[in-house]
Amino acid sequence: MEAKVEIVSTETIKPSTPTPDHLRDFKLSFFDQLILDQLYIPILLCYPHHDIKNAFGETSDYFSVISQKLKTSLSQTLTIYYPYCGTTVKDNISIECNDTGVVFIESKVHANLSDILKNPLLGEMVRDFLPFDPYNFDEPEVNLAIQLNQFSCGGIALGVSFNHKIGDAITVGYFLKAWSLIARGQGSDVVVPQMETANLYFPQRNKESANLRDIITKKEELVTKRFTFSGTNLSRLRDKLSSSSKNLSRVEAVSALIWKAALEAAIATSKEQKIRASKVCHIVGIRPRMVPPLPDVTRGNTYVHSLSPSLELKGDVGLHDFAEMTRKAVRSIDADYVSRLKGDGILKALEELKAPTEEGVPIYTFSGVSRSKYYESDFGWGKPTWVGTVARRPLKNAILLLPTRDSEGAEAWVTLSKVDMVEFERNPELLHYVSLDS
Template sequence: MAAKGEIVSIETIKPSTPTHDHLRDLKLSLLDQLLPNQIYIPLLLCYSHHDINNAFGGTSDHFSTISQKLKTSLSQALTLYYPYCGKPVKDNLSIECNDTGVVFIESKVNAKLSDILNNPLLELMVKDFLPFDPYNFDAPEANLAVQLNQFSCGGIAIGVSFNHKLGDAITLGCFLRAWSLLARGQGSLMVAPQMETSNLYFPPKNIEKINFRDVICKEEIVTKRFMFSGTNLSRLRDKLSSSIQNLSRVETVTALIWKSALEAAAKTSSKEQIFHASKVCHVVNIRGRVVPPLPEVTRGNLFVQSLSPKLELKGEVGLHDFAEMARKAVRSVDKDYVSKIIGDGILEVIEEMIANKEEGVPVYTFSSVIGMDCYENDFGWGKPTWVGTVGGRPMKNAVILFPTRDGKGTEAWITLSKVDMVEFERNPELIHYTSVNC
């Protein structure tokens, strides 16, 4: 089903109060500098027409009111989040905070929002409702762009493209929370962002830019979305609880996806269908692991990648083995570990990780936005019906975990090689605990 939006307006939103001169140049942290250029965090927040009509007390068209409220509150938010409306990163050292503004696009879609959300090719359609394709080299340079999509039923979707150089998913989540509070007239509940704090722990260095093209997978890859309901997660956790206590949701899901993906790879790469050794890599937020802990509103890319030891698949290897290794990877990033990587120490960790990844052993990388509270973004017409991202990520063996709206389940956006995905979807154990939606 083709349901591309028709752009009806494009304007620039600037901060309601000009940025002070002493804030015009924001230095990147070393962790920011290490991110490749031309990577954007894509997010789509969908709101049903039922919730919108209830909020406005009627069934008439409220799009113009919604649009104006979003633009006004965005302008107010940019006063505090001033780097997001400046020029993109210059020389991989700093951001020019010159109030250039944020592009705000309005689009009309000749389809119902429910038709889009129920479409089996959802992950391919999401990018049509974003300001631009986050993995397109020809995308315009920007720190932040927003697209407001109006569907024929009266539902809306807010597409956001956020420059990863400025921060991680937690950074984007804090901005969206502040924006939604301002839209609801509850700006007094906002917590002011800390823009410079990460630089104190990871001072910038003169290092070369990392080219996005260098990290793109050359194989044909595909992304699909798999759903773990709260009930199925409980069943899976119960299965593992006899050998491992208090597994987190992320650790539980990681174990099954990792095992199923490796089984698929074994079938596609070996006539004997022998399991190979592999590793798991988790992206871990370190704000709470710094001493003293950093508040969530600290801007920047405050995460590290934790790589597990090699899991040799010899003899009988069960799901609990994968769960145990996943736990070690996640929990190895503790306060002692973080204290060792402050400053230049992170460079040694990265060099070691690159060497370990180049051993020829497949690495499955997991990142989670479950703690991002993305379903709490109520701009005045209720919480989102669905929040998602875009498929077609440029790296294979990558998994991103989202919460479900009820807070009990998990959506897993999984990118594998095309041939591996065919076998992955057939895995009986995976089928037992999930449903595929893409």
């Protein structure tokens, strides 16, 4: 199946109030500086026709009403998230907040939204519902772009691409929350973001950022597939592991399961190189781990990579071993660790992550957005029925964990080599917990 996307209009939305002169040169924090150039957070919010019909009745021109409401509220939101409507990053130091605005595209999709929701990876079509391909390096550098898609059935999907330099998944979630509150006429409930707080704790340094183009895997053909775990299945998995790893979180449990299955797939397909060990890397947010904790509305990239020691593949290595190693990696990022990141301690932490890649020791990297609350993005016609991302990701052995709509389950977007994926998706232990509709 192919979904033909017809671009109807393209315009620029500027903030309703000009950015004051003293805010125009926006300094990046050190964590912002570490983010790769041209790295974007692509989000797709899907809203079915029946919810829109309930909100607007039989109005035939509801799409134009939705479009205008989104544009007006976006303009107002950009006054408090002003870096998003600026121009590109200058020498990895600052953003010029000159109110250039953000691109707003409208399109018609000659397909039904239900077809996409049944299988969002069909033909990598999700990419067509975003304003641009986040992994096409020939695309213009922007800080924010939006595409409003109208489907033949009457449903809509809002595709949004955020420059990762400006903020992480939590920042994106609070931007969407502010935008949706303003769209519903509840602007007084918006919690104004703390734009400079992260810069105070982690001031910038002389640091050149790397380009995503330089680190993507070029030799192997990669495949990304989605695997869904219901809340019930995650509870069963946690119960199974509870005896060996007390108080294991759902994220830790599902990470251990995926890590083990992916490693077993790599072992099965390995020909010349023997795999003797493996490591897991978790991206861990530090806002709640600071003393005192930073509020979620703190703008910026406030997370670190936690790399585990090697899990040696000797003797009887079971799922509980993967779970325990995952737990240690995640929980090593505690208040004491975060306190050591201040000053030059952060440089030492970065050096530890730069350990040379060991032959026969693959690393699996997990990131998640469980606290981002994307499913609360109600612009006046209900919450999204599904939140997804682009179906093609260029980093090998990378796993993105997204919450399900009920917040109890998880979606895992797993990127492996094509040969590894064949083995991975038929792993019996994995399939025991994957939902049938995955």
